[in-house]
Amino acid sequence: MWLKSQILLLYCITSAVWMAKQLDSRRNFPRGLYSVEEGGSEKWSRLKRSLYPGRSCRVRGCCTGRNDDCTFNIISRAAVCYCDQFCASGSPGPVDCCPDYWDVCDHPVEPTRSDEPWLPPASGCYKDGRYYGEGTIIKDNCNSCKCFQSLWKCSKEVCLVRQDLIQHINSGDYGWKADNYSQFWGMTLEEGFKKRLGTFPPSHSLLNMRETPGNSPPEEKFPAFFAATYAWPEWIHDPLDQRNCGASWAFSTASVAADRIAIHSEGQITDNLSAQNLISCDTRNQHGCNGGSIDGAWRYLKTHGVVSYACYPSFWNNHLEPSGENHCYVSSEYGKNYTNGPCPNVLEESNRLYRCASHYRVSSKETDIMKEIMDKGPVQAIMKVYEDFFLYKEGIYRHSRKAGSKWKTHSVKLIGWGALADKNGQKQKFWIAANSWGKSWGQNGYFRILRGQNECDIEKLILATLG
Numbered sequence: 001m002w003l004k005s006q007i008l009l010l011y012c013i014t015s016a017v018w019m020a021k022q023l024d025s026r027r028n029f030p031r032g033l034y035s036v037e038e039g040g041s042e043k044w045s046r047l048k049r050s051l052y053p054g055r056s057c058r059v060r061g062c063c064t065g066r067n068d069d070c071t072f073n074i075i076s077r078a079a080v081c082y083c084d085q086f087c088a089s090g091s092p093g094p095v096d097c098c099p100d101y102w103d104v105c106d107h108p109v110e111p112t113r114s115d116e117p118w119l120p121p122a123s124g125c126y127k128d129g130r131y132y133g134e135g136t137i138i139k140d141n142c143n144s145c146k147c148f149q150s151l152w153k154c155s156k157e158v159c160l161v162r163q164d165l166i167q168h169i170n171s172g173d174y175g176w177k178a179d180n181y182s183q184f185w186g187m188t189l190e191e192g193f194k195k196r197l198g199t200f201p202p203s204h205s206l207l208n209m210r211e212t213p214g215n216s217p218p219e220e221k222f223p224a225f226f227a228a229t230y231a232w233p234e235w236i237h238d239p240l241d242q243r244n245c246g247a248s249w250a251f252s253t254a255s256v257a258a259d260r261i262a263i264h265s266e267g268q269i270t271d272n273l274s275a276q277n278l279i280s281c282d283t284r285n286q287h288g289c290n291g292g293s294i295d296g297a298w299r300y301l302k303t304h305g306v307v308s309y310a311c312y313p314s315f316w317n318n319h320l321e322p323s324g325e326n327h328c329y330v331s332s333e334y335g336k337n338y339t340n341g342p343c344p345n346v347l348e349e350s351n352r353l354y355r356c357a358s359h360y361r362v363s364s365k366e367t368d369i370m371k372e373i374m375d376k377g378p379v380q381a382i383m384k385v386y387e388d389f390f391l392y393k394e395g396i397y398r399h400s401r402k403a404g405s406k407w408k409t410h411s412v413k414l415i416g417w418g419a420l421a422d423k424n425g426q427k428q429k430f431w432i433a434a435n436s437w438g439k440s441w442g443q444n445g446y447f448r449i450l451r452g453q454n455e456c457d458i459e460k461l462i463l464a465t466l467g
Contacts, residue, residue: 056098057083062105072098125152142188160184160192160390168402169388175422176395176448178388181441183243189387189406196437197385198246198291199411202461206295209361214368222370227416227432228259228378235262236378236415237272239445240314241438245289250278251436252411253297254306256380257356257465259413263377264467273354276314277306281328288326294380294411294463298359301465304332305353311343362462366452369462370417378415380463381433383449384456385410392442396420396430397449399456407456412436414462417451431458 056072063070063084070084080096087097088106124133125147132138136147142159145152161184169178184192229236237258242251254273262270279288282300286292306312307330329344332353339351362372362379372379388403416432429451439445449455 055100056081057100057104060098062101123150125150127152139186142186142191158189158387160187160189160387162387165388165402166391169391169400172400172402173423174395174398174400175428176397177393178391179393181391183438183440184390192387192390193385193408194290195244195246196242196390197248197408197410198242198289199249199252199382199409200291200293201409202382203293203295206293206361206461211361211363214363214365214371216365216367216371219367219370222367222374222417225416225418226370226374227418228373229415231374232259232263232377235259235267235270237262239434239439240275240309240436242275242436243314243438245279245315246291247275247279247289248411248436249286249292249294249297250275250282252380252413253294253301254278254309255413255434255436256378256463257301257354257467259378260376260465260467261354261356262467269354271308271310271354274306274309274312276309277312277330280315280326281306281330283328294382295359298356298463298465301354301356302358303334303355305337305355307339307343307351307353308348310348311345311351313345357466359463359465362464364454364459364462366459369414369459372462372464373414373416376464376466378413378434380411381414381431381458382409382411382461383458384408386456389456392447394443395448396428397447397455414458415446418448419451433458 060070060072060083065084066086067084068082071080071082073080081098082096083098083101083105085105087101124131125136126132127138127140127145132147134147134150138145140154141161142157143155145154147153161180163180166178166180169176184196187195237255240251240255242248254275254277258271258273261273278286278292278297278300281304282292282297284296284300286296300306312330330339330351331341332339337353339353341351343349343351362369369379384399384407386399386403386405386407388400389397413434414431415434417430418432419427419429422428430448431451432446432448434446435442437445449458452459454460
């Protein structure tokens with residue numbers, strides 16, 4: 001009798017171990033491998049399991065992912081079942097899942113409700129879904145805001161980038177599109193006028209300068225489209241970036257002079273000229289990055305000359321000291337063709353000085369300007385800049401009245417012209433101009449502006465040199 005009891009106990013232990021191994025091995029099969037239609041021992045095990053629904057997962061709890069330790073021992077069956085997410089392929093799922101898994105673990109839990117009142121909010125302010133403590137000061141575009149008694153108190157500066165103005169232009173019928181430029185974000189309109197322009201209004205002597213006779217043919221004799229970059233592709237210099245240095249007076253003058261010298265020399269001299277040389281060294285009645293006059297810049301170019309851009313790059317270049325804008329790195333004597341010392345940029349050997357002839361005023365007549373550009377190269381123009389001009393992205397610019405009437409003076413380089421039909425089929429004529437705000441602005445650094453109507457005074461004062 002004792003021997004029979006021992007044999008029966010040994011048989012039960014062996015059966016339990018075998019069943020546990022079988023169930024464990026099935027964990028290695030993909031989810032949902034077994035289905036109701038399958039036959040054999042798996043089907044029979046499932047049918048037998050359903051006779052013992054139990055409270056396995058309700059007692060054990062549910063586990064996420066595949067967790068082989070998330071088990072419950074079914075003592076009466078000498079077996080192990082699982083309560084992890086590996087069972088979530090849908091009922092009945094793998095055969096080793098606990099029978100109450102789908103009732104307990106596979107149902108979304110209703111959120112717990114409470115009748116207790118919400119706590120009152122803490123003192124402070126919210127902006128764009130973020131909480132700020134009392135007294136916090138933040139920057140909102142160009143304005144400063146302080147959280148005071150749970151309310152924002154902000155300054156009321158006019159920002160250079162205005163989303164409402166961008167939307168107004170892009171939804172209107174202005175013929176051009178506006179964009180949000182990161183380099184202007186956070187600047188006030190006054191800062192934009194001061195740091196991104198910098199050309200003084202024309203002096204009386206400049207405005208009284210006699211215009212050269214144009215003797216131009218009628219407009220129909222000109223090509224419909226002309227660009228100096230196509231006529232002299234190797235001799236016209238790309239737009240530079242004056243950054244936050246209010247010295248368009250120097251950038252536009254140096255660029256027009258460099259183009260004219262290259263064209264006049266028939267490609268013998270093609271160096272770009274250093275605007276920084278003018279900014280730092282032309283100091284007589286000039287104010288560097290705080291503004292200057294273009295007639296003063298032209299006089300300096302004639303008498304002293306400037307070096308190449310490669311010799312004297314912009315002061316923010318890595319080869320110059322940060323304070324370079326306020327220090328003239330080159331000195332020259334009247335009549336000499338080279339500076340008294342080496343280039344500020346140690347990587348450039350040639351310290352040659354470039355001079356140009358006297359500047360002259362081109363007739364403001366549209367066809368006279370066209371003839372001057374086509375025959376001799378780009379010209380310099382002075383224009384009024386309103387706040388919407390900073391936002392120009394593409395199209396033919398014209399001032400939108402929504403931008404207000406406040407303006408400052410700027411100088412640019414005109415390189416050509418063209419015409420396009422608008423959506424109503426009307427011909428819209430335009431000038432092609434190079435700005436000095438880098439290639440990320442406008443159309444690769446260029447812009448188009450209405451032609452023949454003196455838009456923003458673009459045709460009022462045109463200057464050039466023979467090279």
